[in-house]
Amino acid sequence: MPQYEVRNWLLHFLFLLSAGLGHEIFYITCLPCIHWNLDPFLCRRLVNMWTLVMYIGQVLKDVLKLPRPLSPPVVKLETRVEAEYGLPSTHAMAAIAISFTVLLSAPSRIQFRFEVGLLIAVMLSSLVCLSRLYTGMHSVLDVSCGALISAVLLLLTYPYWETFDHFQLTSRFSPVAAPLLLLFLGYTYPELDHYSTTRGDTVTILGACAGYSVGSWVNVQLGQTFEPQGTLPVPLPTLTPNALALGAGRFLVGVVALVGTRQIMKTGSLKMLYWWYRLPEKDDSAKRRKEIEVPYKFTTYTAVGLVHSILVNRVFMLLGLL
Template sequence: MCALHDSSEPRLDAGMKHHDHYARRLPPWRNALRNRLIPIVRSETPYLALLQDQLRTPALDSYFAFTANLGTHTFFMVMLPILFWNGYTSMGRAMVHMLAAGVYWSGFVKDMLCLPRPLSPPLYRITMSGSAALEYGFPSTHSTNAVSVAVYAIQILRSAPEQHHPYVYIALQMLFYFYAVSIVFGRLYCGMHGFFDVVVGSFLGAGIAIVQLMCGEALDVWVASGSYVNPLLLTIITLFLVRIHPEPADDCPCYDDSISFAGVVIGCQIGAFHYARTGYAIDLPIPSTVPFSLKALGLPTATARIVLGVVIIFVWRAAMKPALFKILPPIFRGLEHVRLNMPRVFFLSASKYTSIPPLQGDDNVIPPMSELPQMLKNLTHPRKRSVSLGPQSAADAYETLAYRNRRRRESINSQDSVILESAEWLPDWDDPKDLKPSLKPKDNKPLGVDLLPTPVSSRVHSYEHMMGTVSPEATSMTPLDSDAEFIADSDGSGTAPQEEENEKRQIFMKLEKPRARYDVEVITKLIVYGGIGWLAVEGNPLLFELCGLGMGLTGK
């Protein structure tokens, strides 16, 4: 493993490489497994496009773009501290464990297999998150998170049905079922994942919830009631898992999210261990629970606790990140000098830079406070930047090139293959409206509903033809084999390899250039998010007591 050489190095040069990009970057066994699974992604794409074509409406676009936020890291990280401060410590700890496991293991598999998302086109990508499409596709982290939360919540409800009115009991269960189905189906509708992605992600989430239900409470008691060795051992295991996270073949942010949640887990365990010994915590339902009574505190005080706690978390994040970016680089250079550093690909080593500029879009878990107004604006206008068409990441681009190359080889090897050229089956590439939801004014129906009274198989075939196309010129593919020096086209003319290189360059130049990533970001995220976990479990509850917003000593 080696760090990236220079921040000035043109990262888009990756587009000039041959289609064996993954064969050269991945160990043979990972590449072999990836090659066995790629056909699943490709075979699902035209059927997902058909699903979009049949179901898409402006209202559903807005709904699924909006509700996808309910399965993101940001949503859960804002809600989790509130659970701790309002006395729901058992649920809060369970959510931390499940979400950290879901983000880590789904990211682990994503970076290990490097499987792309379904191809766009023919799919339209509907998302309010600029970073979502930069990750690999398999498995779906949204599905993992949603299903784990739903399975856990439903089982908790069923374990004590007498605590709720029968109608409330049924309504809450239906709400969690609807939440999980809505998030999972929304990933298909939005063109962000295939059936294989969401099914495996859902099973992963269900498995994580089952483990939490079986072992979670015992783990919480073990950490809070034992000696300091217990949280220390859990911290070492967590750091070990971070260290063995696979290196991806492309610049994928999955590792960053795994680091962030690993930090939260570490902070929560340390905070729970110490807070249980402060005399402010209670032992029900589990040790280190923050005492809370809405009747005793009153609504204004309870609200003030939440507002103060959230502000403290954002202040901590805003202050610590720039401070650590100044403190850590000299330390990392010293470690690098004595060869004690542990570089990762796509992260610049400290010796390659002198300072770290202000980073934009460097956090998918808790954004800086300055970005909150824009995020709220996007929530109120979810369709303004929700729909995109074409490759959005390096993985997208490589898959587009690989699929295009495969189609060209098939057209050479089979004289019977038919290349569809009917423009009525393809979007109007010159019309900017077609880069938004594919709706025609007439009857407000999806593209092609009135134009295509054709069998489903023909429509699926038309979507297959659109796969691997990113421009008007690419919709009519010419036979071209990248391994040949010169191959005749169907019209008798020839296409040189240089033309294919230009084609690659054109695809990669359309991608947003990824920002430089620095080695100190790894430790920075662990410290910052470890601090957030500690603030949620111990720091802010102690501050509430000092500010007169707490319940007082418990007498322990």
């Protein structure tokens, strides 16, 4: 990697932190907090749009096969996704989708000043987009195309959000159709002539969406959705010391549950698949094979989505954290 010198540590860490908003650790920790601490309705909308834009973005990358910026002259500060293609930037797509899905969905649920929400959405999505330029992982064209594609998808799908919500939560076909469709998309993901993390990351997202979709349907059937009670829109929660302590408790318990589920399911599914295909368990490269990678990641993150949506809130009730 070319040598570089950091001359502004504040901006350096700001952009590295912003780039982290598009990584798995953010999705598995911060996004569920919207469900646990704010409104499962918003989280469900968010997961649906996040899955749609990320799948389309990842597929476009591997169909168009346009390279990332050359290094040198740029300095690439991330190595895990270096083998992926560049256009469009899925970080930019996810940032736009997450920020503006919440902004468009929240007014009917929560009382807040729309202008302030718009400012926050623009600021967060801009920081993520700029971070991809700073880290050397994308060009201006990659980021611009990602932001534009995400904006178009939001515009095209917005009129149908309510209809999809109704089907997802009430149709008897929903808990079967969602996992089957998402698993099909994982298995039919475009093949490359070299290994890239795009397929695995995409299947991770598809699995999480499948689990959360089924879990949301189950909660409706059980008559316990954990959504805000009273006349909507409700006021924003007051940040009292007691509320902050409860939020911190929910975060810690929830993250332990999700990370534990991820580890147990990953280990168990890999052992079963290695046994089924008669592979040595020490062969780490086998995890990159389609017949191993797709089912183990889909199963693992479907379980994470189910635990997140069904089990964790009920644990909160038992522990007095609601």
